[in-house]
Amino acid sequence: xxxxxxxxxxxxxxxxxLQFYLAGVGVFSMPEDELFxxxxxxxxxxxxxxxxxxxxxxxxxxxxTLRYALGLVGLLALQTVIFVIxxxxxxxxxxxxxxITTAGTVILSFHxxxxxxxxxxxxxxxxxxxxLAFPRRAAAESETPESVQAAAP
Numbered sequence: 001x002x003x004x005x006x007x008x009x010x011x012x013x014x015x016x017x018l019q020f021y022l023a024g025v026g027v028f029s030m031p032e033d034e035l036f037x038x039x040x041x042x043x044x045x046x047x048x049x050x051x052x053x054x055x056x057x058x059x060x061x062x063x064x065t066l067r068y069a070l071g072l073v074g075l076l077a078l079q080t081v082i083f084v085i086x087x088x089x090x091x092x093x094x095x096x097x098x099x100i101t102t103a104g105t106v107i108l109s110f111h112x113x114x115x116x117x118x119x120x121x122x123x124x125x126x127x128x129x130x131x132l133a134f135p136r137r138a139a140a141e142s143e144t145p146e147s148v149q150a151a152a153p
Contacts, residue, residue: 005057005065006126006133012050012072013122019043019115047076054125063132068125075118082111 019042026036051073058069085107087093092104100108131138 001057001060002063002129003133005054005061005063006129008050008054008057009065009122009126009129012047012054013119013126015042015047015050016115016119016122019047020119023112023115043076043079048073051076061129061132063129065125065128065132068121068128072118072121072125075114075121078114079111079118082107082114 019039022039022042023036026039029035051069055066055069055073058066083094086104090101090104090107091098092100092108094100094108
């Protein structure tokens with residue numbers, strides 16, 4: 001199960017990096033192409049499914065990574081909460097043809113910062129799951145020439 005947990009964590013990392021790419025595709029395309037929908041669909045469907053599967057794998061793997069898996073779900077939920085706060089407080093709704101106020105832009109920009117936090121936590125999760133999934137390989141990789149030389153008589 002630990003290998004499954006690692007693979008799911010790596011898939012989440014790939015999906016998060018893909019999210020940044022798809023956001024760029026959406027921002028730098030013509031609005032009528034509606035390419036930003038790819039970013040939205042991945043964030044609403046692909047990531048939640050991967051995260052929920054990862055929670056189950058983390059619980060079964062018993063590697064003390066459950067807090068990272070649960071934290072990612074909370075951070076993903078925060079992505080939506082940021083939009084709700086912007087819409088409720090400023091009326092700025094990027095999903096509709098309304099004028100986005102300066103205050104709305106400031107609030108909505110936290111979506112990107114939270115995305116960076118999601119990326120960071122996902123990298124930590126992958127780094128924590130690798131040695132659990134491949135303990136011998138991780139131990140061999142941690143032996144640097146300096147540590148081997150220092151251990152020699």
